[in-house]
Amino acid sequence: MIVEQRDYHVFTGKLNEVVHLYETEGMELQQEYLGNLLGAFTTDVGALSTYTSMWGYASYADREERRARLQADARWKDFLARLQPLLHTQQNRILIPTPFSPIR
DSSP, rough: OOEEEEEEEEOOHHHHHHHHHHHIIIIHHHHHHHHHHEEEEEOOOOSSSSSEEEESSSSHHHHHHHHHHHOOOOHHHHHHHHHGHHHHEEEEEEEETTEEEEEE
C-alpha cells in the first residue's frame, strides 16, 4: 500500500468554504473513483488555512489509474473550477508505510 497526502493551502478566510465544497460535493466524487479515504483534516497548529486529505492505494499504478478516471469526469472538472480559485498552493506527497506501520 501507498498513501497519498494532499495539502491545499487555502487563501485566508476561505477554509470553511473549501471544507464545505468537499463535504457537499467533492468527497462523494473522490470516493467514487479513489475509494480508500484514510482521513480529511484541517490544521490547528503550523501552516494554518490548510486542508489535508490522505488516500490509500494498492500501488502507485493503482493511484495513477484511479486519479486518471477521476480527472476525466466532467463533474470533477466542474468542481475543480470552483475549488481552484480558493487555493494558493498545493503540496502532494506519496508515503510508503514502514514494515511496522499500522497502515500497510
